[in-house]
Amino acid sequence: MSHLLEEPTAVVVVGDGAGSGAASALTGGAATAVVHRSSVDAAVATLEERDDVGCVVLTGEPGERAADGCRRIRAADRDLPVVVLTEVEPDAAAAVADVEHCRLLPRSVSPTRLREVVDAALADYEERRDRAANSSILETLLSESNISIYAKDDQARVVRMADVEYGPDPDDVRGKTDLEVWSDETPEMARQTYDDDLDVVESGEPVYEQRERFDQGGYTHWSETTKVPWRDEDGEVQGLVGVSRDVTEDMERAEELRERRQLIEQFASYVSHDLKTPLQVASGSLRLARETGDGDAFRKVGDALERMEETIDDLSELARRRAETGTTEEIREALPDRDPDETIETPRLGELVEDVWDVTGADEATLEVSVPPAATITADPETIRPLLENLLKNAVAHAGPDVTVRVGLTDRSGFYVADDGPGIPEDERDRVVEEGYTTAEDGTGMGLTIVSEVAAENGWTLALADSRAGGARVEINDCKIVADRLDAARPDRSVDLIDDQTVGDAGVAGAAERVETVDRWIVTGGGENIWGQTNEFHFLYGRATPPVRLQARIRDLDAVDEYSKTGLMIRGGLDEDAPFGFVGQTAEHGTELAWRESADGRTRTEQFEEPESAYEWYRIECVDGAVTCSVSPDGDEWTALDQRSLPFDDEVYAGLAVCSHDGQTHSVAEFEGVSAYELEEE
Known part of the structure; x- marks a missing residue:
């Protein structure tokens, strides 16, 4: 569209020879150039070559031929005006009038009048051309940009x-x-x-x-x-x-930068707060060791220094993970990579509590741990230790050095720390988690703030109540805790996976096929998701009476989405809203747990983002309504990730599930080593 850069002030005169009177009449008007052409064909060729033509004057043609010439010129440029000089007859006037932007003038028109008409035509054409260009530009912006x-x-x-x-x-x-x-x-x-x-x-x-x-x-x-x-x-x-x-991304980036500045400030406060106790222990024990030479005092110095090193490592890792969460890709790429061999951590909760207490607890204080020795919590030690340290430290600080602190499990997949001190007044419980809140003269007000933030970052919930002894009870609920295990259970009766069906409106039907020669199951499934109120997938299953265990190796997942998933499931029924537990793998986000704990509830999920090669084997088992999900790298050494009580009846449905995370396309999963059986407890 280079013609928009040229002013349309040239006029092409057709006919009458090189010395046309029409051409000379235009001299001194708006036209800056007059081009003579002997035929309409030559004029059309000129229009294709030049971008500055703003009008054509057609002379000497009778009515119908003049109209035909106008149409041919208009075909080359639909907005270009044409002035026709011919004998004014009714037929000629009618023929020319039918062609838009064509004006008929008598051959005897005065030079002044001809110049005025052409000048007006040039001005109208420029305005029309610019208006059409503006309209086209606007249409392009509206439809394409x-x-x-x-x-x-x-x-x-x-x-x-x-x-x-x-x-x-x-x-x-x-x-x-x-x-x-x-x-x-x-x-x-x-x-x-x-x-x-x-x-x-x-x-x-x-x-x-x-x-x-x-x-x-x-x-x-x-x-x-x-x-x-x-x-x-x-x-x-x-x-x-x-x-x-x-500008959502811009605003999110600004918020991320603000949070990172706040993180740096909080990290300094946390380090100062959490190093205070072991530093005091180290200083006091070192002074005692110098005075008495007591070897036990030297041991306490070493323990305190070791705990300080652990605290720095824990808080550094906690800060790094907080910086990772929700940041933009550029910030995430700038962070150091995690260990590619990293697996899911499941430390023993009781051992962690006692380890932290060795440094945090006062000499006169008593710790009572009512946690089963084998109970584990699915959380990195560097995440859970700062939380435990601040809970135990708060109990000693607010209940006195001779406090009795009790730690046990809650009935909401969590644990509690309770003391026999004065407790927390009910009207202050909302304020105690605020940064800076403290009732001690030398307190920092950081303890429960750290606890609250660590809990929130892990999806745990914090609750404050009175302990049985009248003191404070702090609960951390909705964790992933495994308390009871079936390690000693033996297989009793095998469960045949003989039925399969699509659960929910999965969009495309699934299928299940056993390849006898290699003892593998191929399960195909569609469905938008298994999350929230959406439960759409294909299910291969068998009916069983608990206790029951199902395990298998997921050999391959042909995924169509990063959240395509497959795994093992135990359900209370085949209805879409039936309660269930699920453990399996996603295409790009590692192991996934999913729970629907009631028919009117929502499905909750969590992905662990561990390396793809960390686990291939998965297990799910149900005993007395408690469903436990486990993973294994080899099918021999198992790591239990979570355990929930579900409202099952006497019969459950155990099997293999596939959800493509796309209602119009299948994902295909390949299982081997599939075994399902009812258990006999020893």
Whole structure:
């Protein structure tokens, strides 16, 4: 479209020879060049070569031939004006009048009049050409740019709107205000943008780069909007033109940077707080050792120094993981890689408590641990140790040096730390987790703040209550704790996996096939997800009476999505809303646990993000309604990840599940070493 860079001030004169009187009549007018051509064909060729032609003067042709010449020129440029000089007859006038932008003048027209008509035609053509170009540019922006551009009238109703991804259909919103379009989904945002539209129209004042927030579908979105008055030729405001840009990523990045600055400040506070006790122990024991030469005092110095080193490592790892969570890809790439051989940590809870108590507890204080010796918690030691240390330290600090501290399990997949001190007044329980809150003269107010933050980062819940002794009881619930084990159970009766069906509206039907020659199962399944209220997958199963155990190696998963999943499941029924437990693997996010703990509840999931090669074997077992999920690298050494009590009846459904995470496409899983059997407890 280079012709837009040239002013259309040249005129092509067709016919009458090189010395045409029509050509000479144009001298001194708006035309800057006059080009003579002997035929319409030659004129059309000139139009293809030159970008500065703004009018054609066609001379000497009779009526119908003149009209035909106009049509041929208009075919080359539909907006180019043509002035016809011929004998004015009714038929000629009618024929030329049928062709748009063609004007008929008598051959005897005066040079002055001819010049005026051509000058007007040149001006009209330039205006028409620019208007058409502007319209085309606008149409391209609206339809192709994926930029949210819109125009609204003086009542804030949409006149034109770009067709952008995830936006409404422009035809559906035409003639509607934001209140009418968005009130059901984002009513507060709809009201605010509508009021802003009216302000721009009524005041005539533009709004530049205004940040707007709206929440939709559980997510927060931000846009940056500029709105300017839309004025007519007389300068009167007839509406507005706006451009909105999604700046959600910019806002999230700013929030990440703010959180990282806060993290640095908190890390310094945490280190100072958590090193205080072992430093005091080390200082006091060193002084005693120097005075008495007591070897036990030297041992306490060594233990305290070792605990200080562990504290620094724990808090550094905690800070690193907090920095990883929710950051942009650029920040994440700047962080050091984790050990590629990293596996899921499941330390024994009781041993962790006693290890921390060795340094935290006062000499006069008593610790009672009511946790089964084999009970484990699925959490990295560097995550759980700072939490335990601050819970135990708080108990000693607030209940006195001769306090009795009790640690046990809750009935909500968690544990508690309770003391026999004065307790926490009920009206202060919401405040004690706030940073800086303390009742001690030399306290920092960091203890329960650290506990609260560690719990929140791991998806655990913190609850405060009175202990049986009248003191404080702090509960950490919704953890992944395994208390009871079936290590001594023996297989009793095998469970045949003989039925399969698609659960929920999976979009595409699944299938299951056993390959006898290699003792493998091939299970195919679709479905959007197994999460929240969505339970769509294909299930190969057998009926069993607990206690029951199912284990298998997931040999391969042909995935169609990063969250495609397959694994082992025990359900209370085949209905979509039946309670169940699940353990298996995802395509790109490692091992996944899934629980639906009641028919009217929601499915909760967690992915562990461990390296792909960490585990291939999976196990799920049910005893007295308690379902335990485990993983293994080789099928011999098993790591139990979680245990939940589910409302099962006497019969359960145990089997293999596949969900593609795509309602229109299958994923295919290959299992081997599949064994399912009812257990005989010893």
